[in-house]
Amino acid sequence: MTSPIELDELDCDFKESVQESTPEANLDLCLTCGACTGGCPASELLDMDPRKLLRMVLLGMDDEVRKTPWAWVCTMCARCFKACPMKINIPKLVYSIRKSWPRDKAPKGIRGSCDQHIRTGNAMGVPSKDFIWVVEDVAEEIRENDPKFKDLQVTVDRKEAHFVINQNSREPVTEPDELGPLWKILHTVGADWTYPSVMWAGENYCLFLADEEGWKYILEEFVYHIDNNLGATVVVNTE
Amino acid sequence: MQKFNIPHNFEFTSIITLYAQWIKEGKLKVNSDWNRDLKIKFTLQDPCNIVRKTWGEKMADDLRFVIKTVVGEKNFVDMIPCGTNNFCCGGGGGALQAGLPEQRRAYGKVKFDQIMKTGANYVFAPCHNCHGQMEDIGEFYGGNYHVVHIWTIMCLAMGMLGENERSYLGPDLAEFGL
Structure with a gap:
């Protein structure tokens, strides 16, 4: 025989923890209209959708919520x-679920990229000196091969440059030839720019x-480098 | 930085905003003459992070201004829906590295169908995750489109795209202007 759900008796620990950390999430206000879904x-992937997930949170199905891939x-x-x-704010709810996963159970690829970024300043795990080498090598090749760009300047950590540019680390690491077109555009407009050697990658x-903790560390290191070592006015993300 | 209240002395912007500004100021002299007769069609993936989640309509407008300047207004076809209401490509939020490729591709089918409906030969992807995901679903579902960075077509339009900078171009543009 079915029995009514006693709302007052539900144990909704997860819901409460989300509300505490993100008061703007207002999970209780859901009308179940399904516009989200x-x-x-x-929606429907892994038999789940945003409305269902929120219902599960509100019904205190904490184990299922915390475990859903x-x-x-x-x-x-x-x-x-x-x-x-x-x-x-469903994205915040999903973020809270991700946060509740034990770090060693989270997807290896994402965890690995985060770890590499903390360690080396980019998700690909490339040492800064290799990044600098690639940048200088590609720039030299362009100067040699294209007379229009014989004066092309590409610098890393140049003090007082107006712009500091972040680039997705896959570009210098896996497709270095993709760096050239951006540099040519910057050269053409006469932009005063440089790359940072610390936390130089655009991804996160x-x-x-x-x-x-990792996210904050990356940002703090980056901000310190820009403000104390370089003194740039504008930070530009290329994506 | 906002999230963690980290004080900083610099402004933060996107290269897209600068492209738009430089074109308007006349510093970046680029136009769509190269595509006047070719009439190659382009569409655009609005990256969720810079459009819906950060700069909104302003970024959607800047993107379209830059792209239409570079490929020609008549050669640009928007996906439906687009801008701040765009569908995510399915590669964001770390999904490309989440180890769930079957679900990631099922998610991306929505984007694939959207791209195919535009009939465009090229998709601009101003985000590396979107770029990777749209190439992957294009190959997986048998699409005939190419995914390109804005800087590639911008340099092509200005006649300064090197021979080795064309790996994302299709055969129709592989040797254009060399």
Whole structure:
């Protein structure tokens, strides 16, 4: 025989922890309208969708919520959040679920990229000296092969440059020839720019891992380098 | 930086905003003459991070201004929906490295169908994750489009794209302007 759910007796620890850390999430306001789910490309994957996930949180199904690998299928793209008439922050909920995963159980690829970034300043784990070598090598090749760019200047850690540019580490590491076109554009407009040698990469897998300690460390190191060592006015991300 | 209240003395911007500014100021002299007769069609993936989640409509507008300047207004086809209401490609949030390729590709089918409906030969991907994901789903579902960085087509339009800087171009543009 079915019995009614006694709301007062539900144990909703996970919900409470999310509300505490992100008071703006307002999970209780859900009208179950499904606008989130209707416009979500991750709906139905692994038999889960945003509305269902939120229902499970509100019903105190904490074990299932904490374990669902759907938290890593959802990309936290925030389309659901934008559509929600009650402004419920589902991406933050998913982020909280990721954060609740033991670090060693989180997807290896994301964890590895976060670890590499903390250790080396980029998700590919390339030492800064190798990054600098690649940059100088590609620049030299362009200067030699293309008379229009015989004066092309590419620098790392040049003090007082106006712009500091972050680049996705896959570009210098796996497709260095993709660096040239951007440099040529910067050269053409006469931009005063440099790359940083510390935390030089544009990506951030610690954010995806919900590793706040790592994420904060990366940012602090980066900000310190820019403000104390370089003194740039503008930081530019290339993506 | 906002999240952790880290004080800093610099501004933060995107290269797209600078491209738009430089074109308007006349510093970046680029146009779509190269594509006037070729009429190659382009579409754009609005990256969730810089559009919906950070700079909103302003970034969506800057992207379109830059791209239309470079390929020609008539040769640009938007996906539906797009801009701040765009679908994520399915590669974001670390999904490319989450070890769930089957689900990632099922997610990406939405994007693949959107791209195919535009009939475009090229998709601009101003984000490396989007780039990787759209190439992967294109290959997986049998798409005939190419995924390109904005800087590639911008340099092509200005006649300064090197021979070794063309790995993402299709055969129609592989030797263009060399």
